[in-house]
Structure formats: C-alpha cells, structure tokens
Amino acid sequence: MTTAIPSLDKLLPPPRQDAAPGCVWLTGAGPGDVGLLTLKALRLLRSADVVVYDRLVSAEVMAEVPSATLRIDVGKRPGCHGLKQTQINQLLVDLARGGRQVVRLKGGDPFIFGRGGEEMQWLQQAGVCCQVVPGITAAVGCAAAAGIPLTHRDYAQSVRLITGHSKSGEPDLTDPSLGATQQTLVFYMGLNGCVAIAGRLQAHGRSADTPVAIIENGTRITQRIFITSLGELAQTVAREQPQSPALLVVGEVVRLYSGQSLSTLALTLAG
Ligand SMILES: C[S@@+](CC[C@H](N)C(=O)[O-])C[C@H]1O[C@@H](n2cnc3c(N)ncnc32)[C@H](O)[C@@H]1O
CATH class of the missing domain: 3.30.950.10 (Tetrapyrrole methylase, C-terminal domain)
Structure with missing residues (x-):
C-alpha cells in the first residue's frame, strides 16, 4: 500500500479479511464537550480501524478511541505545516483502498467550514465509499x-x-x-x-x-x-x-x- 505517510504500512494492522470493503466516515466531533458527540460518532470511533483527526478535536473526544486503534493527527497548526489537504485526501483514499474502516474526525460538523465537502468530492472521484456523520457545529x-x-x-x-x-x-x-x-x-x-x-x-x-x-x-x-x-x-x-x-x-x-x-x-x- 502506498500512503502519504511512508511509515504507515508498519503501523497499520492488516485489513480484516471478514470485514466489508473499506470506507471513510466523515464524522463531526462537535465543539469539544464529549457529551455533545453523537451516538453514531461514538459507535464509529469504537469500531474504526483508523481515526484520522484534526487539531480542533478535543482530548476528551479522543479519549473515547480505544487505545489499540491507530490515530493519525493531520491537524494544521498556525506556523506549522502538517499534511497538505491533498495529502490528507490521498491518505484517506489509500487507507480505504487497503480495506480499512476509517473515521475522518473533524471538529464541529464536517461540512461547516471544515473542508469536508472537498474530502467527500475527492473520495467520490476516487470511487471510495464515503459516508457523512453530522456533528454539532460550533x-x-x-x-x-x-x-x-x-x-x-x-x-x-x-x-x-x-x-x-x-x-x-x-x-x-x-x-x-x-x-x-x-x-x-x-x-x-x-x-x-x-x-x-x-x-x-x-x-x-x-x-x-x-x-x-x-x-x-x-x-x-x-x-x-x-x-x-x-x-x-x-x-x-x-x-x-x-x-x-x-x-x-x-x-x-x-x-x-x-x-x-x-x-x-x-x-x-x-x-
Ligand atoms: C476550521 S473551522 C471548523 C468549524 C467546524 N467544522 C464546526 O462545524 O464547528 C474552525 C473554527 O471553528 C470555530 N470553533 C470550533 N470549535 C470551537 C469552540 N469549541 N469554541 C469556539 N469556537 C470554535 C472557531 O472559530 C475556529 O477557528
């Protein structure tokens, strides 16, 4: 598997043979209070193979991710260039093509000023399964x-x-x-x-x-x-x-x- 992060192959468990084909769940994490996470988002976080998350996602929400689940921080910080948006898009495609269930976790709602629309377009153009889970916007x-x-x-x-x-x-x-x-x-x-x-x-x-x-x-x-x-x-x-x-x-x-x-x-x- 070719990924945007060269060392990722070593970190990821092999895709589950019995699992459905990979899919990316564009998921809203809400504004920070873990109690404002939707039940659907919580269930997904607990069953995902990989969680790709942003800087805005609170530590309390990330604490709901099982410790064995791989987390990838792609958060952009002022003055510090993390992954570019196109690299994030490609990372999501690669993970899903490798058969993984991927939660793409974003602060608030994924479609409000969160570039979730662009990620959805990229995934759809790549023919990758993409589902959207709304979140409470800030x-x-x-x-x-x-x-x-x-x-x-x-x-x-x-x-x-x-x-x-x-x-x-x-x-x-x-x-x-x-x-x-x-x-x-x-x-x-x-x-x-x-x-x-x-x-x-x-x-x-x-x-x-x-x-x-x-x-x-x-x-x-x-x-x-x-x-x-x-x-x-x-x-x-x-x-x-x-x-x-x-x-x-x-x-x-x-x-x-x-x-x-x-x-x-x-x-x-x-x-
Ligand atoms: C890139 S936008 C993402 C918005 C997010 N997708 C949403 O639906 O809330 C980031 C901005 O959302 C606002 N924001 C997000 N979480 C917030 C919070 N807990 N308190 C205040 N503002 C927040 C701030 O204006 C922040 O600069």
Whole structure:
C-alpha cells in the first residue's frame, strides 16, 4: 500500500479479511464537550480501524478511541505545516483502498467550514465509499451551551454562519444585508479580522452598541466568554487576548446572555 505517510504500512494492522470493503466516515466531533458527540460518532470511533483527526478535536473526544486503534493527527497548526489537504485526501483514499474502516474526525460538523465537502468530492472521484456523520457545529453548540439563543422571536428571525477567513485571507463582508437588524451573525475564525468585521458591519448600518459575544473554547472546561459591542470589539480583543478556537456572535440575542452557563448548571443539578 502506498500512503502519504511512508511509515504507515508498519503501523497499520492488516485489513480484516471478514470485514466489508473499506470506507471513510466523515464524522463531526462537535465543539469539544464529549457529551455533545453523537451516538453514531461514538459507535464509529469504537469500531474504526483508523481515526484520522484534526487539531480542533478535543482530548476528551479522543479519549473515547480505544487505545489499540491507530490515530493519525493531520491537524494544521498556525506556523506549522502538517499534511497538505491533498495529502490528507490521498491518505484517506489509500487507507480505504487497503480495506480499512476509517473515521475522518473533524471538529464541529464536517461540512461547516471544515473542508469536508472537498474530502467527500475527492473520495467520490476516487470511487471510495464515503459516508457523512453530522456533528454539532460550533455556532450551534457553543451559543446554546452559553445560554445565547441564536434565534428568538423578539430579536432575530435568522442566523448566518460566516467565515472571518476566506481564501484571500480577508473576510468577505460586501453584502449590505449584513447590516440588517433582527439577524444573528456568527463569525468562525474571526479573531484576526475583528477590526474589519466591526468596521464593515457598522458601515452597513449596524450600530456601535450592537452586542457581541466572544466565545473562546466553547463547551470546554477552558471556556471563556467576553461580552462587548461592535464599537468596543477591537479594544476587547486587544485587552483580553482571546485565543483560537473562538467565535464572534453578533446581534441583539447576545443581550440574553446571563453569565450562567446552562451546561454547567445541568451538570451541577445532575451531580
Ligand atoms: C476550521 S473551522 C471548523 C468549524 C467546524 N467544522 C464546526 O462545524 O464547528 C474552525 C473554527 O471553528 C470555530 N470553533 C470550533 N470549535 C470551537 C469552540 N469549541 N469554541 C469556539 N469556537 C470554535 C472557531 O472559530 C475556529 O477557528
């Protein structure tokens, strides 16, 4: 078997003779809290031959992988070049062609800003079995767990998930409808572009006192939440130095944040 990682042949057990042909399960791991993993994802993690995972997948989720299962970390880190996307794609093809059941584990949902769509296309073009297992995306999981409803009959009739980091590096915020009130905007990867985000949204008509929540490490034990406004966003980021992964939630629904984490409360009651 030719693989993107030369030493992989030695690490992998031989394909199981009795098993179905290899398949890649593009699987969402949720935002971090292991309790937010789907039952289907958990079952797959426990039966996979190989787990190929990203940097965003939490240690708690990885702890659910049996110790005998081969794990391959393909996470890209800032300033450190891991495998290129094409190498990851080819690795998945090679593993499945070798008869392995492969869980391709991604933070959140595999199809929300996770390049899962590209991996699916590559696998399909290679004629490799590919199944998709949805996960709870960060916007949905982190906001709800923080007690911020993304929609609310009085404050927001729609919600938009936006990347703060496009192919060009700059957020694409030219759409004037971003200025409409009564909608919640959630920016993924928005920390570096926060000055541009705040400026463009105000240029489109959002007021400077529109509330913003910065959710860092949402649903994880290290979670931190900062409440600010569009007018103060840049100063808050400079002062508090939130780290990735972090989301920016923009809109009137942020006023409903009470500081009482619902998931913590539920755990306290259960305990
Ligand atoms: C490459 S995107 C992947 C998104 C993922 N596929 C999803 O559905 O959540 C990475 C970004 O997701 C957001 N993110 C993921 N997990 C998060 C978490 N636990 N807390 C806050 N933001 C998170 C951050 O904006 C991070 O930079």
